[in-house]
Amino acid sequence: MATTTSLYDTGLWDYLEPMFEEEYNINLNIMYAGTGRALEYGKRGDVDIIIVHSQAYEEQFVAEGYGVQRVPFAYNYFLIVGPAADPAGIKGISPKEAFKKLIENGSGSFVSRGDDSGTHAKEKTIWKGAGYDYEVVRNAGAWYVEAGTGMGPILMMASEKQAYTLTDIGTYLAYKDKLELMPVVDKGDILLNVYSAIAVNPEKIPTTKIDMANNLINFLVSPEIQELISNYGVKQYGVSLFTPCAGIELPP
Amino acid sequence: MVEIWRGLTKAVELIISFEPEVMGIAGRSLIIALTSTLLASLFCIPLGGLIHFRRFPGKRLVISLIQTFFSIPTVAIGLFVFVLFSQAGPLGGLNLLFTPTTMVVGQMILITPILLGLTISAVSGVDKAILDTARSLGASGFQTAIVVLREARFAVVAAVGMGFGRAISEVGIAIMVGMNIRGFTRVLTTAISLETSKGNLELSIALGIILIFIALIINILLNRLQQR
Numbered sequence: 155m156a157t158t159t160s161l162y163d164t165g166l167w168d169y170l171e172p173m174f175e176e177e178y179n180i181n182l183n184i185m186y187a188g189t190g191r192a193l194e195y196g197k198r199g200d201v202d203i204i205i206v207h208s209q210a211y212e213e214q215f216v217a218e219g220y221g222v223q224r225v226p227f228a229y230n231y232f233l234i235v236g237p238a239a240d241p242a243g244i245k246g247i248s249p250k251e252a253f254k255k256l257i258e259n260g261s262g263s264f265v266s267r268g269d270d271s272g273t274h275a276k277e278k279t280i281w282k283g284a285g286y287d288y289e290v291v292r293n294a295g296a297w298y299v300e301a302g303t304g305m306g307p308i309l310m311m312a313s314e315k316q317a318y319t320l321t322d323i324g325t326y327l328a329y330k331d332k333l334e335l336m337p338v339v340d341k342g343d344i345l346l347n348v349y350s351a352i353a354v355n356p357e358k359i360p361t362t363k364i365d366m367a368n369n370l371i372n373f374l375v376s377p378e379i380q381e382l383i384s385n386y387g388v389k390q391y392g393v394s395l396f397t398p399c400a401g402i403e404l405p406p
Numbered sequence: 407m408v409e410i411w412r413g414l415t416k417a418v419e420l421i422i423s424f425e426p427e428v429m430g431i432a433g434r435s436l437i438i439a440l441t442s443t444l445l446a447s448l449f450c451i452p453l454g455g456l457i458h459f460r461r462f463p464g465k466r467l468v469i470s471l472i473q474t475f476f477s478i479p480t481v482a483i484g485l486f487v488f489v490l491f492s493q494a495g496p497l498g499g500l501n502l503l504f505t506p507t508t509m510v511v512g513q514m515i516l517i518t519p520i521l522l523g524l525t526i527s528a529v530s531g532v533d534k535a536i537l538d539t540a541r542s543l544g545a546s547g548f549q550t551a552i553v554v555l556r557e558a559r560f561a562v563v564a565a566v567g568m569g570f571g572r573a574i575s576e577v578g579i580a581i582m583v584g585m586n587i588r589g590f591t592r593v594l595t596t597a598i599s600l601e602t603s604k605g606n607l608e609l610s611i612a613l614g615i616i617l618i619f620i621a622l623i624i625n626i627l628l629n630r631l632q633q634r
Binding site for chain 1: 503586587
């Protein structure tokens with residue numbers, strides 16, 4: 155299985171892996187990679203199942219025949235975090251307005267994943283929504299930094315540089331104690347972050363262990379595991395990191 | 407800077423308490439690097455000797471090329487091995503991607519030029535007179551090679567030590583073809599990079615110290631071999 159780094163950084167898989175391995179008496183190998191890389195492993199047939207969070211990429215993956223079906227199983231929200239002093243003055247405004255201010259005012263820098271991960275895709279969506287061509291943003295100046303690494307390291311870097319960044323809430327909470335960053339923008343439908351499991355299509359990639367991939371999907375959407383996911387993080391962070399959503403229709 | 411001191415105490419703690427996960431990672435690092443070094447030495451030392459003793463056209467070029475590959479970036483090898491062993495690649499059917507075996511293959515590719523190049527310079531340092539004496543006493547080509555290798559053992563063992571050092575300390579191949587799977591392909595270097603990205607600097611430093619400690623033990627053993 156290849157999964158997005160944010161599910162690793164929150165510790166969710168460390169928690170679920172032994173349960174799955176015990177229930178199905180199998181050794182699950184988990185690789186952590188950004189959404190783009192995870193999808194690439196799927197296309198090459200190097201994994202049997204991918205768990206990622208970027209609807210557009212996922213739909214394309216399924217449409218091209220590489221994935222059987224997109225199965226959303228949990229969601230949470232992205233948020234924009236930044237220094238407490240909020241030099242760009244974006245606290246509490248909408249995500250699109252916040253991005254607009256960042257690029258127009260030039261006060262405050264932004265660290266981007268820059269790695270075709272789900273978080274990076276979401277960032278591009280917000281730029282687009284705010285009316286900017288992403289190529290323009292990338293070349294807009296030294297305030298925009300493309301770091302090309304996982305969510306955790308990006309947060310550490312943003313904290314060191316006292317810059318803004320877009321993060322999923324789970325990774326932020328998991329790293330919060332090590333960071334000098336505050337949530338500045340956390341409201342807006344555009345910030346919805348849905349995690350889906352997709353089995354690699356055995357018709358396209360015959361080596362796929364489709365039965366075990368399906369077992370893992372059934373495991374994730376089962377009521378017991380959905381319940382565990384909804385409570386995950388409560389003990390450690392005081393709030394749950396994910397909302398289970400198996401079988402529920404989510405707004406696009 | 408205080409992290410370094412804490413890392414040091416943590417390293418001692420982890421070693422003394424024989425912390426199972428860390429010991430597993432350290433053992434894996436050692437086994438993978440030792441395997442690749444031994445396998446590569448097995449063909450590189452004889453081949454290096456052969457290149458030195460045989461006259462053939464383009465010999466200088468071959469030696470220059472070998473030395474050029476000392477500088478090959480580990481990620482380039484990682485990418486090459488990945489493409490080779492990926493399901494979509496020529497060796498995909500072997501199902502070996504993301505296993506310790508592919509990591510060994512990658513490390514062997516990495517250290518082959520080093521072992522070859524340093525073996526060539528090791529045997530070229532052997533006094534010509536020894537060669538002539540062995541031959542005049544009627545030694546066969548193979549026996550002569552053994553005599554020369556024995557004479558050059560100090561430098562040859564140093565070459566093996568160098569290869570091992572490069573293998574156990576590299577991270578580019580391990581991360582690209584092993585993918586840092588916990589309990590399976592996670593080695594010291596990839597664990598250090600992961601723990602650093604998680605902000606666990608002390609643990610990272612401790613793991614680094616354990617790596618140096620392993621290198622120290624191996625080098626003491628190699629040193630014994632040199633002195634014999």
